[in-house]
């Protein structure tokens with residue numbers, strides 16, 4: 001719970017909010033919020049009722065999407 005920095009790989013920002021059992025920085029927290037909203041209101045509200053373990057798996061899934069989310073996908077997928 002006492003992470004030295006954000007749990008996102010290569011991010012050295014100070015922890016701001018929890019994401020499951022880990023901590024993420026403010027900017028990544030906002031990215032996580034946006035991602036959850038984009039998944040739909042059901043997902044957004046379901047997260048509130050999840051256990052730490054369930055939140056961990058959601059956070060892990062989200063971390064995997066960060067790289068692709070940050071880069072605008074202008075080129076078609078092959």
Ligand SMILES: [Zn+2]
Nearest residue numbers: 006011025028
């Ligand atoms: Zn971060």
